Amino acid sequence: MRLLVIEDDETVRESLCRQLAAAGFGIEQAADGKEGLYFGREYPIDLAIVDLGLPEMSGLEVIRELRAKGKAYPILILTARDRWEDKVDGLDAGADDYVVKPFHYEEVSARVNALLRRSGGWATSILSAGPVSLDTTRQELKVNDAEVELTSYEYRIIEHLMMRAGEVISKSDLTDRLYDQDFERDSNVIEVFIGRLRKKIDPDNTIKPIETLRGRGYRFALERNQTE
């Protein structure tokens, strides 16, 4: 999952990015509105965290611009102005949720996870399909109620696939979200991870959770379990 953080205060931005990166997100960061808008438009982003008070271009304008350009990923507002007037303006411009400064990191990460999950069409924080269930808050994968140990890269891939269960995810998309831009990209790595995931989740090759669509990518193939 790749996040874009647009925040002009260096301390706040860097600390937030460090903690999000540690939680397994790929991060793009921008210190002003214009730069942020550029990243938001040109990079494959799953969610943007936008501060409202930005130099060069206000956060509200960035959000409006992004929505006008057809970018549909969730946007979380960071704002120091917590009058309802400002919150409502932000939500009306196209944001999906807000966090008021000074925030706790846990609050931001909870909102980010909820927004990502929702944008994948999941109503709860536990993504459950067939015998497989992924707890996105605890970052735990269970198959038939038995926990499966995953590395952080493996977790990121299965999370991405399960979030968008039923959709075809291209290999380059997975690569983009797996690495920060400076990393060397090697598509074979994805194949290796997918193979390892298949072995861990489905050692007997009976559930077949991940489909390979030749030349197109991968798809998490299990039906989502209806909640309630």
Added chain:
Amino acid sequence: MIPVSSLSARLLISVSLLLVFFFGMTIVVLNSAFREAGEEAQQDILDGQLMALIAAAEPNVDGDLEMPPELSEPRFGNLGSGLYGALTDDSNFSVWTSRSALGTYVPYGEQPSPGQRTFSRIELKDGTPLMALSLHVQWELASGDLKPYTFSVAQSLDSFNAQLAGFRRQLFTWFGAVALIMLFSISMVMRGLLKPLRQIESEISDVEGGNRQSLSDDFPDELSSVARNMNLLIGSERGRAERYRNTLDNLAHSLKTPLAAIRAVLTEQRSSEVTEKIEAQIERMNDIVRYQLKIPAARSKKFGVIALPVKKELKKLVDGLHKVYKDKNPSIDVDLADGIVFRGESGDFLELAGNLLDNACKCCEAAVKLTIAPLSVGKGLGGMRIIVEDDGPGIPEEARAPLLERGMRLDESAPGQGIGLAVVTDIAASYGGTVTISDSTLGGAKISVTVNPD
């Protein structure tokens, strides 16, 4: 003088008093002039009748004066004609009385001294007013002797008085009519003249009521500077509130980012007693800033208000809350009185509704209900009642009062306690309203807020 508040009433009363005075004087003068002229004419007539009597008198053989049986003036001969004549000799013995005076005693008044004439006003027994003229003459007989006689005539004043009364009636009628027409035209003119004043008055109350931003600029010269100055005043009042709000907003913004930075740095530290203490202070500073930012600015109650149609504002707010609470997905049922407006700052309304709805969405199971209705007693300032209900656990009786205390007691409030209802209470109070908490039929809390009650 009794104080009269309306300019046109003052003018009409003064003009009426002046009219009564001047027309009254004119009526008195005209009446007495007419009367005098009338009386003079009466005297001339009497004089003529007297001369005719004297001309008709002839001495008889005894040398006494006698009147012919028929006189040229027929009224002397007609009973009750109102014209009477008499001739008396020196010893006041009646030589002749006209036939018209038959059976009537006519007191001709005071006897004139020799050679004199006297006019007098007399009255018959039945009350008929008469004017009488008597002339004392020395009649020169054929013998050359002089014999004194008094000729008297009297005429009824009935017709004269009737004429006078008619004249007076006409005077009153005409002057009355003229006075009424004048008062009417003056009040018409006043209406026209005072129209701009009335317009400025209604525009000012529109500004106060929030239906108008400023006064128009099409007033006559005498008022245009008043309107201009009024607009400047309104503008500066509004600007003041806005500047205050912006200053506060910027201050809050510039304080909270460093707070966020401190917290960010802190979160990455290993948790210790020091980090916890700093964390508590951050929370406290944050609460102070938030609270001060949210309570209404010292706004001008007279001119700061704008009539805000709440429907559009609420739609944005409810849409926003649906996004924020997408997981819970509560139903937010909005029951809005038609065309209802909030007279005040839009920020204050959103703060009231936002805090109430946000709290309700947080607490509810699945349903939130918002009702906004005009206060039936509220006129002019457009009072309204905002009721927010939810189907959550509700607020226990004993917990209610502390929630509604005005002014956040910062040193006492525990960090993270939330300032929502304190802010609502303070905003409601600044609009003269109150907040009450009760139980909702939905099962949870029902919070009722009034604003702008009269």
